[in-house]
Amino acid sequence: MSRIERNSLVLAGLLHDIGKLMQRAHAEGDLAQISPTSAEAESTFCPVAPDGRYTHRHVLWTDAFFEWLRNEVGVPPDIDLALAQKLACSHHRPEAAGEHEALAWILTEADRLSAGMDRRRDEDDPEARHRARRQPMRSPLAGVDIGRGETQVLYHRVTELSPQPEALYPVPGDEGLVEQVPEQYQTLWKRFLRAVAGLRQVSDGRHFLEGLRSQLERFTWAVPSSTVDTPDISLYDHVHTTAAIAACLWRYHGADTTPERVRDRGVRAYRLLAGDLSGIQRTLFTLAQQGARGAAKVLRARSFLLSAVVDAAALLALRALELPAVCRVQSAGGRFVLLVPALEGVEERVRELQHQINRWLLRRYLGGLGLNLALTPPFSGEDLLGERFLGVMDALGQAVEEAKQRPLEGVQTGPIPLRFSEHGPCSVCGVRPAAGHTEGLCEPCFEEERIGQRLPRARYVVYGPEKEVVPPLHGVPLPGGAGLAVVQELPRDLSAFWRVEGLGPRQAGALSWRALATYVPLWGPEEVDDPRYRMRDAGEEDAEPPRPGTIKTFHHLACDALERANGSYRGRALLAVLKADVDFLGFVFARGVPREKQSLSRFAGLSRMMDFFFSAHLPWILENTPEFRSTYTVYAGGDDLLLIGPWRQTAELALRLREAFHRYSGGNPNLTLSAAVWLVPPSASVARSALDAEHGLEQAKDQGRDRVWLFSRVLPWGQAVEACERAGRWVEWVDANRVTRGFLQRLQTYLEMRRQAERDPTQAAWRARLAYDVARNFKDKKMRFEVLGQVGLEPDLTVREQTLDVLPVALEWALHRIRK
Incomplete structure (x- = not known):
């Protein structure tokens, strides 16, 4: 099957609904001026409603964007732009794709299955168009409901993805927010075009598609995919999963499929493949010196490299199954989930890959770390719709749990022979033999230290074949013949690399970017x-x-x-x-x-x-x-x-x-x-x-x-905040010589008496002793009442239980701060 056809289908999947964003950023009459041929393509691409009007007009704007892409950016030679344009614009009317109707049906089915519904209503009646231009996206996190309290309907501002609070935190959907949306769409669209224009320098289809996907995440994460249904699915998540389903369907059916075969949702064409590591905690904290000296140089890099092993496993799985990167539908916290076709031979390829990776892990980590790969049973398109998707997720969870019971599967177990030279064990991990050229470190710890020195200033992460990455870019080996490097500058030719990521949108430019928590404190x-x-x-x-x-x-x-x-x-x-x-x-x-x-x-x-x-x-x-x-x-x-x-x-x-x-x-x-x-x-x-x-x-x-x-106690968050505030007040009073450190220590004694009084009546005098102490040391009546209130007692010595409950933590907090 043609790589060009696959890449073109993925491009169509990523851009099939880009017209929605473009349409919301413009007045309806602007289309004829921007792209006259697109404005006249209603009869070609738009479905017809029972009343005779054309619907789903956003495909005309999608067509206009493809024209801009052709004229201003271009695509690499392994993407057929004309084919991608035809497929993207035909996704509501697949027969319009002519000889490529079967391919168009793949995209149409993917579009519907991604949304979890059979067919979307359109936004093309006048009232719906007006609403679409003013509709922010509902926060999906704010709407999560597992029965632990009432949720709120909150919305995200229409802005590009940023780690800053003003971009991320949802807000009420009041009139002020709604009024800003049209202008926000216009600004967002202009910035999106500038970012996509940077793709003209990318000459490889793989990196072009990943760069485009990354820009879509950056600019459409808070753009609702639909404004006529619940607007809580972002345009990015919709087009990403649409492209993944389309690529999977294409791989399953092959190049000679028919529209009828594609539309058969009863066929079990899909599987999910999950991957994660076992033994991370043990491996992460394997240090020869149990103290922390020197550990700061190693831990962050080791954690990063462990996650890189998972990334490499995902890349190797995609290559083994001949799938594009968009089929990686989850990547978080050292785990990935791929959407893969339910083809004959998939299980064998996954098993071979797992054995290959685990053999590498055994050599490097001596059995402390293992990769678990878990495949769900095959499922159909119908299983992606609504509540049947719950069964798919349950099957995934069960497959992952079963895989965890088989660590290092496929690897021969038994004693692992190690040869130690005169250099002895590694001075960092204390487990592997030190190498003669690594200053007392074993090879893995030496590589971790080297990566750790570069990571805080790195701008890019590069994955690729070991021979293309490790020697030229001073990288480190990964399983399956892969290699990884962290660099400040990239070579001009990226075609040999599997994946290139910028550590942040500014660093990435037109390339893919990822958020990576690499922050460590540096000396100023x-x-x-x-x-x-x-x-x-x-x-x-x-x-x-x-x-x-x-x-x-x-x-x-x-x-x-x-x-x-x-x-x-x-x-x-x-x-x-x-x-x-x-x-x-x-x-x-x-x-x-x-x-x-x-x-x-x-x-x-x-x-x-x-x-x-x-x-x-x-x-x-x-x-x-x-x-x-x-x-x-x-x-x-x-x-x-x-x-x-x-x-x-x-x-x-x-x-x-x-x-x-x-x-x-x-x-x-x-x-x-x-x-x-x-x-x-x-x-x-x-x-x-x-x-x-x-x-x-x-x-x-x-x-x-x-x-x-x-401080050895469990507090609800509200009480923890109160403990912090009360600790601060104790410290202020000590600094102002209003109370002494000795008084705080005596308070701890009274609290211990209170705790024991539940079982020992002789300790019930704690309150009287505390009151006597306060009366003896604080002659000023106002200050005496303030101290009692800070402790948790009313002037008549009535107990305020919640204040007394947080007092032990507040006292420990304060005493730790004022110790000399």
């Missing part, structure tokens, strides 16, 4: 002489001198927790490990959307938006909030994160992230975070600390979710 020139970093408890054993532009060590991050007060620094130089994830995530995907509205496009969109919070918005918060810039990202993506930073800032960061997620999801009580903040000395075992944070997170979930574990 103004910090090198900061006296905090020379203090004894800051870890003076860390002999490496700070240099601007290099990564701070964990010992130095702990120092950032110290506060300056009265001419000196105080507080505890500790780290905090912050671990958080989304509650009930499996249930959110399975049941968060009404059964009748389930579809592949909604699944893809929900996954993409969830991932964007962790992989893009979180790094933006870290980079743009001064108090959080000393936060080290171990990993963040999908639905979870693991961060390490100075304890004081990290505890407040947990509260900030919960508030950000709350706003990102439209205040939806059905979408919540649970987290744990675990304090550790900078010399503690990173692996053990991460495990302890995991246990704290489990306790937060066991006690009801939507909570945070902090």
